Amino acid sequence: MKSIIGILKKDNFIESNYDEVLQGNFTEFTQGSDTQYMRINTFEKYAMQNSFEHIFYTEAEFEAWLVEVPVEISKLQAISLLLQQGKYNDMITAIEADPTGVKKVLFDAASVLYRDSNLVAEVAQDLLMSSEDMDTFFIDASKILI
Numbered sequence: 001m002k003s004i005i006g007i008l009k010k011d012n013f014i015e016s017n018y019d020e021v022l023q024g025n026f027t028e029f030t031q032g033s034d035t036q037y038m039r040i041n042t043f044e045k046y047a048m049q050n051s052f053e054h055i056f057y058t059e060a061e062f063e064a065w066l067v068e069v070p071v072e073i074s075k076l077q078a079i080s081l082l083l084q085q086g087k088y089n090d091m092i093t094a095i096e097a098d099p100t101g102v103k104k105v106l107f108d109a110a111s112v113l114y115r116d117s118n119l120v121a122e123v124a125q126d127l128l129m130s131s132e133d134m135d136t137f138f139i140d141a142s143k144i145l146i
Contacts, residue, residue, distance in 0.1 A: 070142040071114060071115055073115075078137075081137065081141040081144060090127055097126070103119060
């Protein structure tokens with residue numbers, strides 16, 4: 001039997017059909033105030049999809065889902081990671097290519113970079129980074145101690 005992890009919001013937990021289908025087949029564990037996490041040992045796929053907001057078939061998928069993307073990182077953390085990835089010069093080129101000069105002024109003045117800022121979004125687009133790439137970048141950069 002394959003073990004999976006299902007995610008439910010607490011509001012939906014009571015209203016779901018987990019009693020009929022899942023009770024006796026799962027170990028419930030909770031993290032956070034608004035989410036139920038369940039490890040299911042046996043399941044019927046159609047019932048799971050109707051009951052759960054997210055379904056993870058591996059522990060790694062679940063762990064990745066649990067990681068929160070930082071709202072901000074320091075500019076030094078970003079520069080450090082860009083240097084490690086060999087993308088620092090590409091970023092500087094993208095910033096300096098702005099004909100208005102606004103990106104350079106904003107970047108030079110910043111000590112913190114916010115994940116949802118226009119500057120970060122524009123530079124990420126210039127570097128051909130997807131939203132998922134940016135999330136990973138912010139997570140990795142936040143782990144750098146400077």
